[in-house]
Amino acid sequence: MPFRIFLAGASGAVGRRLVPLLRDAGHEVSGTTRDPAKAEALRRLGAEPVVVDVFDARALYRAVTAARPQVVIHQLTDLPPGLDPARMAEAAPRNARIRSEGTRNLVAAAREAGARRLIAQSIAWVYAPGTPPYAEDQPLDRSPDNPRRVSIDGVMALETQVLHTPPLEGIVLRYGPFYGPGTGADAPPGPGAVHVDAAARAALLAVDRGRRGIFNVAEPGGPALVEKAVRELGWDAGFRLPD
Secondary structure (H helix, E strand, C coil), X not given: CCCEEXXXXXCCHHHHHHHHHHHHCCCEEEEEECCHHHHHHXXXXXXXXXXXXXXXXXXXXXXXXXXXXXXXXXXXCCCCHHHCHHHHHHHHHHHHHHHXXXXXXXXXXXXXXXXXXXXXXXXXXXXXXXXXXXXXCCCECCCCCCCCHHHHHHHHHHHHXXXXXXXXXXXXXXXCXXXXXXXXXXXXXXXXXXXXXXXXXXHHHHCCCCCCEEEEECCCCCCECCHHHHHHHCCCCCCCCCC
C-alpha cells in the first residue's frame, strides 16, 4: 500500500539510496536537506525536496504538516565526510544534538501532522560489554568513563523519544557501521558493518512491517544479533541496488 512519507535526511548516505526504493515501491516522498544546492538532486531521485533545518522547530513543523505524511523516516546525522577520524571528536556533540534536540522537533511535528509511524536511524555498536552477539534488549554502555558517552546519550535520547511518543508507532533501526556509496568506505570496516543499500532496504521494509521496537541491522557474524530484523522485517543483509 502506498504511503505519503516524510524522509528527514534524504540527502545523506542512506537517504540517497532510500529515496529510489521508496519511489519504486509507489510511495510519495518528501525529502529534506539543509542545503538548497542539493534540492534538484533529490528531485531527480524521486523526492519532493524540502529545504529545512531540523533545529528550526517552526519551519520543520510547517514542512511536515504540509506534507501530511503517514510515515516519517529519520535518517539525520551531522558527521564529517567519510567519517574523517581527525574530525570525529568535534562532530560527536553536533551529532548528539541532532539525535536529541533534532529528534524532539521531528517527533513533535510528526505527531501534530497525524503520522502513524516513525522510523529512526540509531547505531548498533554501543552495547554494554558482555558476551556477543547482543540482542536488542541488552543494555547500552552508559558507564561514566566511556569516551563515547556523548554519542550514547544522544542515542538514548533519540530512542526514548521515538519509542515512547504515542500514538506514533516508533521503530528504531540500530545500524552497524556503514560502507558503500557516499560513506567513504568501499569495504566493510569490520565485523557487523552494513552496506548503505541494505540499510536503506531495512527502512523501506519498516514502513509497513514489524511492530514498535528496536531492530539490529548489520551483517551476520558481528557483535549485533540480527535475527529479529530478518524474521520480522524480512531483511537481507546482501541486498544491493542495481548499478
